[in-house]
Amino acid sequence: MSRCGLDTGSSPTRAMPAMGDQELPGVLVSGFEGPYSICEDHVGVLQKHFNLITMQEFLENKTHFGPKIQAIYLWAGKPHINQELLQSLPSLRVIASSGVGLDHLDLKLIDSFGVKVANTPHAVANPTADLGMALLLAVARRVVEGHQLAISPHTENFSANWLGEEVTGATLGIIGMGSIGYKIAQRARAFEMKILYHNRKRRSLEEEEAVGATYCERLDDLLQQSDFVMLAVNLTPQSQGLIGRRELSLMKPTATLINVGRGLLVDQDALVEALQTGVIKAAALDVTYPEPLPRDHPLLELKNVTLTPHIGSATHQARRQMMENLVESILASLSGLPIPNEVLLK
Numbered sequence: 001m002s003r004c005g006l007d008t009g010s011s012p013t014r015a016m017p018a019m020g021d022q023e024l025p026g027v028l029v030s031g032f033e034g035p036y037s038i039c040e041d042h043v044g045v046l047q048k049h050f051n052l053i054t055m056q057e058f059l060e061n062k063t064h065f066g067p068k069i070q071a072i073y074l075w076a077g078k079p080h081i082n083q084e085l086l087q088s089l090p091s092l093r094v095i096a097s098s099g100v101g102l103d104h105l106d107l108k109l110i111d112s113f114g115v116k117v118a119n120t121p122h123a124v125a126n127p128t129a130d131l132g133m134a135l136l137l138a139v140a141r142r143v144v145e146g147h148q149l150a151i152s153p154h155t156e157n158f159s160a161n162w163l164g165e166e167v168t169g170a171t172l173g174i175i176g177m178g179s180i181g182y183k184i185a186q187r188a189r190a191f192e193m194k195i196l197y198h199n200r201k202r203r204s205l206e207e208e209e210a211v212g213a214t215y216c217e218r219l220d221d222l223l224q225q226s227d228f229v230m231l232a233v234n235l236t237p238q239s240q241g242l243i244g245r246r247e248l249s250l251m252k253p254t255a256t257l258i259n260v261g262r263g264l265l266v267d268q269d270a271l272v273e274a275l276q277t278g279v280i281k282a283a284a285l286d287v288t289y290p291e292p293l294p295r296d297h298p299l300l301e302l303k304n305v306t307l308t309p310h311i312g313s314a315t316h317q318a319r320r321q322m323m324e325n326l327v328e329s330i331l332a333s334l335s336g337l338p339i340p341n342e343v344l345l346k
């Protein structure tokens, strides 16, 4: 478990009546291990509402725990929900999944078991948009190189003999104009950037005008015109490999690719080649495949790459809101009420 620096479990979540002890519903809770693990401080809150059953407890005694489990509190996409797991949980009503991405869930399979799904899109939009801008600015102004220089023992090199780029007036192309993409546009507007976007569905004129964004029906147009290309799109079978060799070759040789979506949106081999041969100037990636990258991966060697370890939602506020949203969705579902943030099959 990680510490998320919250009040230690005593503060109740919004509008969530705790049930009497005997009635607490059984909830399979994941994420007790690993880097993106459940916050230690959340466990106290969860215990007020649920009888928590860990994956290990469940695996050790499936016949005892299986029928008691009414919900899964799915943190960071684990455990993998497959047919076998669903078959062993006959009382399961809802899977509440942290974050916004749903690429780890087979929604059709889950639906065939009559199980509902909810996620936490609102909790992650602001921090992920912040991170997208942080990466954009870090590359433009060479913040990581500047840091290395400032802490270098060679103080004679203290003053940089290189220059960065200003983002004011530069063109930002946002691919994916959902809640994260839109919030990136809001931020970029404040930096006086020219904003293009590509999305399956065009936003309303009012929404476009509010952030000064111009719709590009053709992805190619956005790629050709942008100084910064920002990926903020969901991973689906259609968007996998969206940015491949051809798309990279359409970008300006001075352009930077930023990815706060999913690693598989990009053909990573083609990206390495493009960065090595100057097809594009730089990349900043919060997501890769796999995560983490093997330590001998070429992306780790390239000077024109800035990497962060999938930290789009890694803020105290977002993790807290995610937890509250998951609890709310589970409680609503088990009470037969409309489920906040329910994911509907398209």
Ligand SMILES: O=CC(=O)O
Pocket (backbone or CB within 6 Å): 098, 099, 100, 101, 102, 124, 312, 313
């Ligand atoms: O990756 C994080 C998310 O899907 O919210």
